[in-house]
Amino acid sequence: xxxxxxxxxxxxxxxxxxxxxxxxxxxxxxxxxxxxxxxxxxxxxxxxxxxxxxxxxxxxxxxxxxxxxxxxxxxx
Amino acid sequence: xxxxxxxxxxxxxxxxxxxxxxxxxxxxxxxxxxxxxxxxxxxxxxxxxxxxxxxxxxxxxxxxxxxxxxxxxxxxxxxxxxxxxxxxxxxxxxxxxxxxxxxxxxxxxxxxxxxxxxxxxxxxxxxxxxxxxxxxxxxxxxxxxxxxxxxxxxxxxxxxxxxxxxxxxxxxxxxxxxxxxxxxxxxxxxxxxxxxxxxxxxxxxxxxxxxxxxxxxxxxxxxxxxxxxxxxxxxxxxxxxxxxxxxxxxxxxxxxxxxxxxxxxxxxxxxxxxxxxxxxxxxxxxxxxxxxxxxxxxxxxxxxxxxxxxxxxxxxxxxxxxxxxxxxxxxxxxxxxxxxxxxxxxxxxxxxxxxxxxxxxxxxxxxxxxxxxxxxxxxx
Numbered sequence: 001x002x003x004x005x006x007x008x009x010x011x012x013x014x015x016x017x018x019x020x021x022x023x024x025x026x027x028x029x030x031x032x033x034x035x036x037x038x039x040x041x042x043x044x045x046x047x048x049x050x051x052x053x054x055x056x057x058x059x060x061x062x063x064x065x066x067x068x069x070x071x072x073x074x075x076x
Numbered sequence: 077x078x079x080x081x082x083x084x085x086x087x088x089x090x091x092x093x094x095x096x097x098x099x100x101x102x103x104x105x106x107x108x109x110x111x112x113x114x115x116x117x118x119x120x121x122x123x124x125x126x127x128x129x130x131x132x133x134x135x136x137x138x139x140x141x142x143x144x145x146x147x148x149x150x151x152x153x154x155x156x157x158x159x160x161x162x163x164x165x166x167x168x169x170x171x172x173x174x175x176x177x178x179x180x181x182x183x184x185x186x187x188x189x190x191x192x193x194x195x196x197x198x199x200x201x202x203x204x205x206x207x208x209x210x211x212x213x214x215x216x217x218x219x220x221x222x223x224x225x226x227x228x229x230x231x232x233x234x235x236x237x238x239x240x241x242x243x244x245x246x247x248x249x250x251x252x253x254x255x256x257x258x259x260x261x262x263x264x265x266x267x268x269x270x271x272x273x274x275x276x277x278x279x280x281x282x283x284x285x286x287x288x289x290x291x292x293x294x295x296x297x298x299x300x301x302x303x304x305x306x307x308x309x310x311x312x313x314x315x316x317x318x319x320x321x322x323x324x325x326x327x328x329x330x331x332x333x334x335x336x337x338x339x340x341x342x343x344x345x346x347x348x349x350x351x352x353x354x355x356x357x358x359x360x361x362x363x364x365x366x367x368x369x370x371x372x373x374x375x376x377x378x379x380x381x382x383x384x385x386x387x388x389x390x391x392x393x394x395x396x397x398x399x400x401x402x403x404x405x406x407x408x409x410x411x412x413x414x415x416x417x418x419x420x421x422x423x424x425x426x427x428x429x430x431x432x433x434x435x436x437x438x439x440x441x442x443x444x445x446x447x448x449x450x451x452x453x454x455x456x
Contacts (some may be wrong), residue, residue, distance in 0.1 A: 056321035073229035
């Protein structure tokens, strides 16, 4: 199914502000597809949220789910 | 601590519905520790002092520099070279003489974190590096202190309240639930490398101040277990709910002793190797050593480098001649200095290789140029 992905932090340099993925069933597949397409993000420190809730393991997606990817940052 | 407050000073918030004298008294009774007196810290300190938070601690070991002024709005051009913590306290005391403000011109470390945090109810993280952020997070978990988190990069900012249980039995998320492990060195740029829009820490710091006031007074819905991300370029606010991650608590030191043995700089890859940490001393500790008078200080710069040091006796031994002059050093404590603190670190390692554990060997962090600036301001 199709999923919208919004991106925050320095991963925008790699992924852009937002993107769409087709034919993904869960968060693990989202990560795997992104890592395959953008190998430079594999080493990156980011968190994933599904429909505005932190995902700490894997989660199934629904149609038109929104996934957010947030890089850690530390500036002050 | 004051037990009365000026009605006129706080009138505009006293007349707010749901605020009133009760909320004002709660602010007056509160003690908050602000760690980092930079871009985030300035608005946090300014608004909390203005709002009447009764006791504020400010921790920062940095001095004001010109490149700070585009976002660190408590300071002005005349403050360059002064310690931020003390300068901020001076400004805030004038802003609100009714509250207690105490400044700590110290570098936050595992050695002083517990004693610094101990006297305060709430900690506000306004630092600018991952090592400090993980250190503060872990200390707050171990000490059971609520943590108001804020961070900025480029045009974006994050705000959250960690480690706060709104009721018995509820969960308290901390930074390790979001990002269990610190990023590797160089993976994420800091503001110095990535840049930051000047107003952004102003916005995020003001949000941190607002969340602090809400948490203290119990008004509204604070960002407990929520992370708010703000994007200044398109005015996008993204708020997400946080949950406990499995095993995240196992990453936090089990107790104070384990915490004190944790090397956060090393975990966050902010130093090349763990040896470097033990050498570096800050200005405050350096001044203590100088006044103690039983140390050898070595300026390892080349002989033609300025400014000259006249404030204390020191050997002038360029780094490349250090090895043949080690016999000159008689005292048990040695401090190496150079222009910026880089060559002196090499010298400290070289001396340690020679003397082993028989002497205490330090390198002055920040170097002669920063120390001179600070010293002259202190005298003036």
